Amino acid sequence: MLPNDLFEGKKKLVFAAIKQHFGSFPKAKQIAQMNQIELDDLIQVGFITLWEACLKYDPNKKETFNAYVMAHMKWRMSDEINRKKLIKLTCHATPEEIEKVSFQSIDLHHEGETENEFFAISDIDVEEDVMNAIEFEEIMGVLDEREKFVLMHKSYGFTDLEIGSLLGKSRPVITQIKHQAFFKVNPNYKETGGKSLLLNRRKRENHQLGLVI
Numbered sequence: 001m002l003p004n005d006l007f008e009g010k011k012k013l014v015f016a017a018i019k020q021h022f023g024s025f026p027k028a029k030q031i032a033q034m035n036q037i038e039l040d041d042l043i044q045v046g047f048i049t050l051w052e053a054c055l056k057y058d059p060n061k062k063e064t065f066n067a068y069v070m071a072h073m074k075w076r077m078s079d080e081i082n083r084k085k086l087i088k089l090t091c092h093a094t095p096e097e098i099e100k101v102s103f104q105s106i107d108l109h110h111e112g113e114t115e116n117e118f119f120a121i122s123d124i125d126v127e128e129d130v131m132n133a134i135e136f137e138e139i140m141g142v143l144d145e146r147e148k149f150v151l152m153h154k155s156y157g158f159t160d161l162e163i164g165s166l167l168g169k170s171r172p173v174i175t176q177i178k179h180q181a182f183f184k185v186n187p188n189y190k191e192t193g194g195k196s197l198l199l200n201r202r203k204r205e206n207h208q209l210g211l212v213i
Contacts, residue, residue: 003054010054013066014046017073035081045080046073063141147181150174 018039022028029039053069061068143151146167153163160174167174 001057001059003051003057006054006057007051010050010066010069011047013069014043014050014073017046017070017077018042020070021074021077031081037080042077042080045076049073049076142184143181147177147184150177151181151185154178 018025018028022031025039028042032039032042049072050069053065053072057065149167150163153166158166160178161171163169164171164174169177
């Protein structure tokens, strides 16, 4: 596959990376503006990172390409944000706005008094993120597309009935697909319980579930 074709087909990963990394586009825009840049700058960082990855694309690693690119996009976006390292919180921010920006609080002290308040974005462990994504995709690789779709939506809190309405299937059919998927991922599903299997995986890989489909 030519780099141009691959790039066009993977553009959606840029927007997925922004949403996963910042929580939402409005929050990403807010954080960008607080650092004297624009949301478009973060989008361009994502496109550049994607293009570089497309130029180096290895067909033998296509199963982990999405996860690898997503991790590096998020790292590069954080690097762009962190050029000034700290995000200043204005004095007009309400307690509700402060709570929405769920980053680590840092108080700067000067001569015994707090001088300013800042929020910083945590650094990303790209290697760990990629390794977890690879492990996740290997496990989910035993499922067909419909089973992946069902488990993905279950992890986001959808009921079997709601998933059925999306696929045009009845609730019993979705329940059957769900159990089949659990058995494939974990042959000991009956003993361990499917709910714990999915929730444990969600804690580590929820941000990668969107890459499966």
